[in-house]
Amino acid sequence: MAMQDRVIIRDTTLRDGLQLVVEQVPAAQKIKWLHDLVHAGVTQIEVSSYVPPKVIAQFSDVADVVQGAMGQGVDISVLVPNLNGARRAFDAGLPQVNFVLSASEAHSKANTRKTRDAAVKDFEAIVAERTARNLDHTRLSAGIATAFGCTMQGAVDEDEVVALAITLRDLGADEILVADTVGYGNPAQVRRILGRIAEAIGPDRILSHFHDTRGLGLANVVAALDVGVRRFDSTVGGLGGCPFAPGATGNIDTEDLAFMLQSMGYDTGVDIPQLVALQRQIAAALPAERVGGCIARAGLPINASAAVTA
Amino acid sequence: MAMQDRVIIRDTTLRDGLQLVVEQVPAAQKIKWLHDLVHAGVTQIEVSSYVPPKVIAQFSDVADVVQGAMGQGVDISVLVPNLNGARRAFDAGLPQVNFVLSASEAHSKANTRKTRDAAVKDFEAIVAERTARNLDHTRLSAGIATAFGCTMQGAVDEDEVVALAITLRDLGADEILVADTVGYGNPAQVRRILGRIAEAIGPDRILSHFHDTRGLGLANVVAALDVGVRRFDSTVGGLGGCPFAPGATGNIDTEDLAFMLQSMGYDTGVDIPQLVALQRQIAAALPAERVGGCIARAGLPINASAAVTA
Numbered sequence: 001m002a003m004q005d006r007v008i009i010r011d012t013t014l015r016d017g018l019q020l021v022v023e024q025v026p027a028a029q030k031i032k033w034l035h036d037l038v039h040a041g042v043t044q045i046e047v048s049s050y051v052p053p054k055v056i057a058q059f060s061d062v063a064d065v066v067q068g069a070m071g072q073g074v075d076i077s078v079l080v081p082n083l084n085g086a087r088r089a090f091d092a093g094l095p096q097v098n099f100v101l102s103a104s105e106a107h108s109k110a111n112t113r114k115t116r117d118a119a120v121k122d123f124e125a126i127v128a129e130r131t132a133r134n135l136d137h138t139r140l141s142a143g144i145a146t147a148f149g150c151t152m153q154g155a156v157d158e159d160e161v162v163a164l165a166i167t168l169r170d171l172g173a174d175e176i177l178v179a180d181t182v183g184y185g186n187p188a189q190v191r192r193i194l195g196r197i198a199e200a201i202g203p204d205r206i207l208s209h210f211h212d213t214r215g216l217g218l219a220n221v222v223a224a225l226d227v228g229v230r231r232f233d234s235t236v237g238g239l240g241g242c243p244f245a246p247g248a249t250g251n252i253d254t255e256d257l258a259f260m261l262q263s264m265g266y267d268t269g270v271d272i273p274q275l276v277a278l279q280r281q282i283a284a285a286l287p288a289e290r291v292g293g294c295i296a297r298a299g300l301p302i303n304a305s306a307a308v309t310a
Numbered sequence: 311m312a313m314q315d316r317v318i319i320r321d322t323t324l325r326d327g328l329q330l331v332v333e334q335v336p337a338a339q340k341i342k343w344l345h346d347l348v349h350a351g352v353t354q355i356e357v358s359s360y361v362p363p364k365v366i367a368q369f370s371d372v373a374d375v376v377q378g379a380m381g382q383g384v385d386i387s388v389l390v391p392n393l394n395g396a397r398r399a400f401d402a403g404l405p406q407v408n409f410v411l412s413a414s415e416a417h418s419k420a421n422t423r424k425t426r427d428a429a430v431k432d433f434e435a436i437v438a439e440r441t442a443r444n445l446d447h448t449r450l451s452a453g454i455a456t457a458f459g460c461t462m463q464g465a466v467d468e469d470e471v472v473a474l475a476i477t478l479r480d481l482g483a484d485e486i487l488v489a490d491t492v493g494y495g496n497p498a499q500v501r502r503i504l505g506r507i508a509e510a511i512g513p514d515r516i517l518s519h520f521h522d523t524r525g526l527g528l529a530n531v532v533a534a535l536d537v538g539v540r541r542f543d544s545t546v547g548g549l550g551g552c553p554f555a556p557g558a559t560g561n562i563d564t565e566d567l568a569f570m571l572q573s574m575g576y577d578t579g580v581d582i583p584q585l586v587a588l589q590r591q592i593a594a595a596l597p598a599e600r601v602g603g604c605i606a607r608a609g610l611p612i613n614a615s616a617a618v619t620a
Contacts (some may be wrong), residue, residue: 184611186574215566215568218529256524256526259525264498293525294523294524294525295524301459
């Protein structure tokens with residue numbers, strides 16, 4: 001590892017973190033948290049989703065949140081479930097648009113009532129729409145959910161995940177998000193699958209999205225780093241439970257991820273104490289949610305260098 | 311990694327897990343938990359400490375616990391703070407005796423009122439006592455606490471840790487325990503330090519002891535596996551808080567460690583559901599303690615193979 005290698009932490013507190021939070025968080029509150037993230041040095045933020053409000057009411061304020069998030073000098077992006085959502089994202093002038101499909105056929109059908117092949121066609125239509133609008137500067141991310149296993153079908157074929165990543169890249173994805181949606185992944189598997197995808201499309205195109213449901217989130221990050229991946233999703237306080245694992249933690253924790261990376265000598269550019277302060281605000285605002293992390297609880301080591309704290 | 315490489319999980323619930331538990335756990339209860347560990351397939355167990363009762367009252371029943379633990383067909387060991395403790399351990403006929411000193415001079419003086427050099431002399435005296443008694447079949451483990459940093463002195467010199475490991479091996483240690491006593495270690499550092507020690511004395515002589523205080527426990531295990539280490543300490547439910555980090559988790563969790571290792575294809579020989587059942591018993595018996603882990607909370611994946619569950 002080269003010291004001071006840059007690693008990007010893409011925060012998805014406002015999207016994946018809030019996705020299952022029933023209590024409606026006001027748009028102004030979301031924008032305040034986004035400002036705090038930016039102030040703490042986070043440069044890439046997924047801010048909301050263009051999913052229909054009847055599916056997830058939490059994102060019914062997506063237009064307001066996007067408006068408040070634009071012009072902050074950071075890369076913001078929004079999740080889109082289909083071509084209609086992508087059109088809204090293109091209309092809003094977002095610099096990046098994130099589409100996600102599922103590697104697991106069972107999960108795909110349950111989650112979107114579509115086969116995996118139909119979802120690939122959706123992504124093709126989104127790429128065509130971008131082309132028709134001459135929006136080549138708008139980055140398209142294609143995500144592969146349940147890439148490491150699925151709570152419905154169990155194991156997911158690794159060859160199929162790798163092939164899917166290549167297909168999506170070939171169709172026009174600028175970035176491939178590879179997601180352990182339900183926390184089934186392990187470091188050996190992460191090295192295998194991400195290693196193969198990195199070899200096929202280059203590690204720089206990969207964004208890893210791990211959940212810490214079974215405690216292996218940061219161990220999986222180490223495995224991903226080993227095969228050259230330098231971009232990771234996370235949420236403040238690990239916000240984001242999984243509906244299929246009651247009481248389980250959700251995403252990997254932004255503060256703990258930053259601590260690990262910076263301790264290892266990677267440059268993330270984020271200020272951990274500021275993130276811990278934000279975590280406390282979010283925990284206070286959402287008393288029904290599990291919000292927490294090890295660094296917030298135990299504190300930084302006394303020998304943490306300036307690079308770790310700022 | 312060769313599939314089905316054997317990895318040893320040494321459980322230290324009864325020693326490091328209980329060390330700071332104020333409520334006295336009856337010896338019969340400890341022996342019951344030990345039986346459950348053995349039944350779950352754990353083959354190496356640290357059962358108590360010959361520390362004076364006025365220092366840690368929890369271990370005042372060490373004689374009873376050792377008597378109850380012997381003859382179970384597993385390798386049991388006991389921690390000894392000095393030559394006097396080692397004499398009691400030799401008298402009891404224990405197959406393995408564990409001595410620990412501290413790489414941090416500040417920690418050494420605070421913890422044992424001895425310099426590090428004086429502690430090395432203590433180990434030398436323990437080895438001489440073993441020789442004088444013709445107990446060459448009794449294994450001696452020498453532990454290096456605060457090998458990855460110290461809450462009092464901060465950073466600990468890596469060269470000194472490596473040199474200490476070599477010294478202890480040269481003096482007669484059969485095993486070198488390398489301990490992240492306060493949860494300061496990170497995977498890059500673990501690879502460096504354990505890699506160097508493995509090169510000097512062989513990976514088979516190393517036992518890693520990680521704390522999960524800052525969430526990096528299992529990530530550090532992955533790093534240790536990478537340099538050939540195949541022996542890890544842990545406690546059921548991660549029992550064992552750190553007095554310097556209130557509310558922080560302590561040891562790495564035996565069930566989560568087993569899950570990660572078995573998912574990665576390593577053979578640990580332990581039955582995870584049985585360990586989860588034991589965790590629930592321990593949690594019920596010690597309501598004031600933080601006892602928990604991800605697998606106990608989230609459950610095993612539905613595609614967990616027989617190798618993972620038994």
